[in-house]
Amino acid sequence: MLLGVNIDHVATLRQARYALLPDSPNAEPSPLVAAMDAREGGADSITIHVRGDRRHMQDRDAFELRRACPLPLNLELGVTPEMVALALELKPDFACLVPEKREEVTTEGGLDAAGRLAEVKAAVKQLQEKQIRVSLFIDPEIDQVAAAAEIGAEMIELHTGCFSNAVNGGLEAEISRLRAAAERGHALGLQVNAGHGINYANLRRLDEVPHLAELNIGHALVSRALRVGMTAAVREMKEAMETYPG
Numbered sequence: 078m079l080l081g082v083n084i085d086h087v088a089t090l091r092q093a094r095y096a097l098l099p100d101s102p103n104a105e106p107s108p109l110v111a112a113m114d115a116r117e118g119g120a121d122s123i124t125i126h127v128r129g130d131r132r133h134m135q136d137r138d139a140f141e142l143r144r145a146c147p148l149p150l151n152l153e154l155g156v157t158p159e160m161v162a163l164a165l166e167l168k169p170d171f172a173c174l175v176p177e178k179r180e181e182v183t184t185e186g187g188l189d190a191a192g193r194l195a196e197v198k199a200a201v202k203q204l205q206e207k208q209i210r211v212s213l214f215i216d217p218e219i220d221q222v223a224a225a226a227e228i229g230a231e232m233i234e235l236h237t238g239c240f241s242n243a244v245n246g247g248l249e250a251e252i253s254r255l256r257a258a259a260e261r262g263h264a265l266g267l268q269v270n271a272g273h274g275i276n277y278a279n280l281r282r283l284d285e286v287p288h289l290a291e292l293n294i295g296h297a298l299v300s301r302a303l304r305v306g307m308t309a310a311v312r313e314m315k316e317a318m319e320t321y322p323g
């Protein structure tokens with residue numbers, strides 16, 4: 078199982094001050110340095126989300142990472158003409174289409190691929206024409222998985238937000254949903270990834286979800302990096318992922 082390291086919150090910390098001084102040569106912390114440290118710790122790819130409101134990652138971060146970081150780049154983006162145009166220019170290795178609401182703190186739900194079929198299909202086609210492999214960030218629902226396959230995406234990323242917030246009986250139900258969605262996605266020939274709210278503690282329960290090819294993890298890694306540094310934080314997560322049964 079591969080690890081995509083989401084470094085958005087490195088930029089969140091920088092933007093706490095840097096937003097006031099966009100040309101400051103001393104802007105820190107640097108997403109590029111974090112990406113290189115994550116690589117040292119065994120990251121398989123780097124994920125960034127350039128949001129419409131540019132609250133953390135800026136366009137220049139995306140282009141700098143593309144130019145200077147040798148790891149595959151995964152760009153998360155909302156399905157808007159502005160963001161699709163950015164992706165076509167950036168040409169990341171992967172693009173993950175996500176829903177985006179201005180007022181949300183983080184990506185709260187999955188993309189309604191089933192309800193926005195034609196719109197999402199058109200965006201996916203444009204990206205794939207530039208040899209960008211596309212993932213759809215969806216809730217673990219069978220109709221959304223089927224829609225992703227119909228749209229022609231190569232991958233799905235199952236939203237684990239409900240899983241990570243669930244307790245007791247609710248947790249068992251969330252694992253069942255994830256398992257069913259992963260099985261259907263795999264049967265339809267999709268690469269199945271997962272992300273959102275995954276941390277060192279809840280990771281073990283994902284052993285019960287089959288066919289996971291990649292996890293995308295951000296907040297837990299950036300938080301842990303404050304204690305031990307990004308390289309060690311990523312290395313610890315990679316080690317914890319080694320026992321995944323597949």
Ligand code: PXP
Nearest residue numbers: 184214272273274293294295296
């Ligand atoms: N995957 C997607 C599509 C996301 O939007 C996010 C949050 O930016 C993540 C994974 C990572 O979530 P977390 O920061 O909770 O690990």
